[in-house]
Amino acid sequence: MADPPKSANRSGAPGALAGALIAVEKAVKEPLFGCRMCGQCILHSTGLVCPMNCPKNLRNGPCGGVLVDGHCEVYPDRPCVWVEAWKGSRRLPVFRDHMEHLNPPVDWRLQGTSSWLNLATGRDRRVPPAWDAEER
């Protein structure tokens, strides 16, 4: 499967539909969730708090540097993204257990693309070949 079009970088401009989707997704999710358009959205698994706002881009929970008051080690004036995610996830009925799931590494090629489109095409579920292999 071809990689999805990006908003503005090395692979050129996206097609009209993808471009429109990117614009709408950004307009909706940026003000609501501080969305960073990683193109592989896991907001529902992280208490509706965008993990890409974590300065370490963590996808599986907080680092060990969270301050005693629950704030971020890098930005001590802000609450830790993952402390907020944990709180948020406790309020979600269906997805609260997703905090226990192991999220795969970020596919950085998807940065700036529409996660909606990637969800529809299944592109956001594509992981590196050895990642999901079961037998050990």
Place this chain on the structure above:
Amino acid sequence: MTPKAAAAPPRSQLEAALRAGRFAVTAEMQPVNGADPEQVRRLASGLKGRVDAANCTDNAAARPHLSPLAAGRFVVEAGVEPIVQLTCRDRNRLGLQADLLGASALGARNVLLLTGDDVSSGDHPEAKPIFDLDSLHLLRIARILRDRGTYLSGRALSSRPDYFVGAVENPFAPPHDFRPVRLSKKVEAGAEFIQTQICFNLPRLREFMARVGDLGLLERVSILVSVYVPRSTRALRFLRDVVPGIDVPDEVMRRLAGAAPGEQAKEGFRLALEIVAALRETPGVSGVHLISIGGQEAILRLIEEAGLRREGESAVSGP
């Protein structure tokens, strides 16, 4: 994944000690700022016979030091088993896989895989932090290399690395009720042993251990708790205020501050001794990881006075 009582032979003496159920002792090597192998060998020689393994940190506190792979090799040469640490801060997934293979090729039989402090807390705050992977990704990838014999891409290795895989967890940082769950994710990702953040808060640790036990993790992973030997209230304040994620309760601070002038170091040492004694009695704690800043003498004395010496114990058959 593999439970800790697996049939496969232990990959390291640390793993052998933990399997034998012996209270394990590891220590943090002092970081070296230079290119002299002898400096590392000397430090490691001091630990020989006193610890099960010694951690070679990876640009600790986000400051550059001699590489952990190189240090690990010199620790091996001094007759001590290294635990080579790798963080996600300074390398992407290509560099990390290369260094996992490199660590094993250079004789490291333990690795410890962490996210890493942010560059903003070190002395090169203008650097580009990498964080291509998080520590859980790195744990799983280390296991893929070892257990499947391929890179993350699926490309085959010509030979597999051979190491016991460790991770860290901080029971003392928020969100406290998520920390045991995060530990279970690390075990699922591939962690076989854990070293915790420095413990000053025993009640908090006991809560954490109880929950970890409830989750059934103690059969799958061995947990070593870090102990720090404070020399003064100044050192404690530095840990509390400058190193992210360390919980120093007020009563600990008051206890050291209340010591007679010139007696703070003694009181700090007594505190560390008491914490070690308490940890030996804490269900689920498999060992201690000892840390001191600015020299390893305090660690050596603690090992001596707490009766933690390895020599003469025969749980491990050397190579």
